[in-house]
Amino acid sequence: xxxxIALELxxxxxxxxxxxxxSGILSLIFGTLLxxxxxxxxxxxxxxxxxxxxxxxxxxxxxxxxFVFAGLPFAGIRLDPVGVDYSNSAIVALTxxxxxxxxxxxxxxxxxxxxxxxEAGRSLGMSYVQxxxxxxxPQTFRMxxxxxxxxxxxxxxxxxxxxxxxxxxxMYKTQLIESRTFNGDIYFVTGLIYLVLTIPLAAxxxxxxxxxxxxx
Amino acid sequence: xxxxxxxxxxxxxxxxxxxxWEPWLAPVGVALLLLMLPFVFxxxxxxxxxxxxxxxxxxxxxxxxxxxxxxxxxxxxxVAILVSLPLATLFALGRLSGRGFIRWPSxxxxxxxxxLPVLLLIFYMFFRLGSGQLPFVSKDAxxxxxxxxxxxxxxxxxxxxxxxxxxxxxQFEAAQAxxxxxxxxxxxxxLPQSFRRVLPTLIAQFTTVVKDTSLxxxxxxxxxxxxxxIVFQGFRNxxxxxxxxxxxxxxVNFILGRxxxxxxxxxxxxxxxxxxxxxxxxxxxx
Numbered sequence: 001x002x003x004x005i006a007l008e009l010x011x012x013x014x015x016x017x018x019x020x021x022x023s024g025i026l027s028l029i030f031g032t033l034l035x036x037x038x039x040x041x042x043x044x045x046x047x048x049x050x051x052x053x054x055x056x057x058x059x060x061x062x063x064x065x066x067f068v069f070a071g072l073p074f075a076g077i078r079l080d081p082v083g084v085d086y087s088n089s090a091i092v093a094l095t096x097x098x099x100x101x102x103x104x105x106x107x108x109x110x111x112x113x114x115x116x117x118x119e120a121g122r123s124l125g126m127s128y129v130q131x132x133x134x135x136x137x138p139q140t141f142r143m144x145x146x147x148x149x150x151x152x153x154x155x156x157x158x159x160x161x162x163x164x165x166x167x168x169x170x171m172y173k174t175q176l177i178e179s180r181t182f183n184g185d186i187y188f189v190t191g192l193i194y195l196v197l198t199i200p201l202a203a204x205x206x207x208x209x210x211x212x213x214x215x216x
Numbered sequence: 217x218x219x220x221x222x223x224x225x226x227x228x229x230x231x232x233x234x235x236x237w238e239p240w241l242a243p244v245g246v247a248l249l250l251l252m253l254p255f256v257f258x259x260x261x262x263x264x265x266x267x268x269x270x271x272x273x274x275x276x277x278x279x280x281x282x283x284x285x286x287x288x289x290x291x292x293x294x295v296a297i298l299v300s301l302p303l304a305t306l307f308a309l310g311r312l313s314g315r316g317f318i319r320w321p322s323x324x325x326x327x328x329x330x331x332l333p334v335l336l337l338i339f340y341m342f343f344r345l346g347s348g349q350l351p352f353v354s355k356d357a358x359x360x361x362x363x364x365x366x367x368x369x370x371x372x373x374x375x376x377x378x379x380x381x382x383x384x385x386x387q388f389e390a391a392q393a394x395x396x397x398x399x400x401x402x403x404x405x406x407l408p409q410s411f412r413r414v415l416p417t418l419i420a421q422f423t424t425v426v427k428d429t430s431l432x433x434x435x436x437x438x439x440x441x442x443x444x445x446i447v448f449q450g451f452r453n454x455x456x457x458x459x460x461x462x463x464x465x466x467x468v469n470f471i472l473g474r475x476x477x478x479x480x481x482x483x484x485x486x487x488x489x490x491x492x493x494x495x496x497x498x499x500x501x502x
Contacts, residue, residue: 055246101497
């Protein structure tokens with residue numbers, strides 16, 4: 001493998017990491033909000049959050065990607081400056097999609113806390129927001145580290161779909177190299193890079209999971 | 217008399233528990249969201265979605281064109297799932313095998329394939345198939361089918377393995393006490409029960425596969441996502457077209473999800489272990 005190809009793959013890897021970390025952080029924020037709204041005592045909010053989660057869980061990421069990439073400019077929303085790549089569009093699409101999953105995980109986490117905690121908080125005179133901030137969310141986040149880790153692995157894999165809107169991440173670079181050299185072995189190399197990214201993360205998630213199980 | 221707390225301020229409880237599970241929340245919420253989204257994206261303002269742009273999508277020819285994509289998508293998902301099941305069973309049994317030379321390759325296959333993006337598998341298969349002509353299907357369609365089958369086999373192997381592991385030990389012991397050989401025990405005692413137990417989960421897998429078929433659009437398969445692109449390039453209405461296409465995907469997947477849930481409720485099957493569920497949830501995403 002010559003240096004040019006190696007450098008190209010490195011550049012692709014950098015973009016893949018950038019996409020997954022930025023959309024990971026953003027989805028954590030929006031997903032947590034969604035999860036909180038999903039257990040809101042006010043029905044319309046609860047319904048809307050559930051609708052968002054259900055809708056985005058049941059449509060392909062590619063459609064979200066195309067909607068953001070091809071559709072939003074028609075609505076006057078230009079996410080990427082002209083002449084630059086479409087990484088912002090990819091981040092928005094990835095975040096919109098991943099947030100639904102994070103929201104579902106956060107909801108499940110909050111609901112797995114026993115009702116007695118809520119009652120205890122209420123009897124101490126805590127408000128809704130205080131209850132969430134001091135009682136429910138701290139316990140939730142400790143519990144949902146493994147599922148969130150699994151989602152982050154899936155997100156890293158999902159960044160490959162950004163190649164469909166010509167974001168120059170690992171998958172896109174691989175396609176470029178393959179179409180130039182007519183050598184499909186490059187897919188093996190890329191596959192190995194993805195494995196190097198995801199397998200250690202998976203091992204870490206498993207270790208945390210085991211530790212939590214023992215503690216419980 | 218003991219004074220009762222004032223009832224004017226309702227005590228909020230954690231919703232979603234069995235006491236006040238709200239099965240209608242999802243359909244109502246989605247309907248609410250779908251009514252709101254067009255306005256978020258500019259319906260009734262200058263620029264963005266317009267009612268006039270929806271009109272060409274509901275012509276019979278357009279609907280027919282899109283519906284064919286949907287049929288293609290569902291058939292590919294069906295083929296991939298059905299073909300993957302025997303493979304998945306083999307890998308599940310392989311992973312449970314006591315012999316290292318069977319167990320380790322199975323683990324490597326299951327964990328390896330699941331750690332790769334499906335898109336990479338599709339591209340690799342597309343490349344592997346070479347440039348020749350195929351008798352029945354187009355090359356890109358076959359690449360999608362093979363890649364999804366291999367991927368789904370790895371995921372379903374974990375599902376089936378969880379089903380086998382969840383059976384009580386007595387089943388294995390009873391079969392052995394009757395003098396059954398290993399294949400006989402698996403075939404007539406263990407596998408039928410495991411399949412019954414994981415059937416809802418296998419049906420729920422459909423959602424994942426249906427979503428993944430959309431990736432075929434990237435290598436040029438003319439399925440629903442690609443048909444959406446063709447349609448909007450004709451009418452210049454990407455917002456409206458992808459909105460409708462997304463709803464089509466949603467309807468199919470939502471119905472499948474509900475069927476799975478219903479079977480789960482009716483049979484009162486015990487849910488799979490937590491860590492398996494978490495992995496499947498992440499697999500559904502990507």
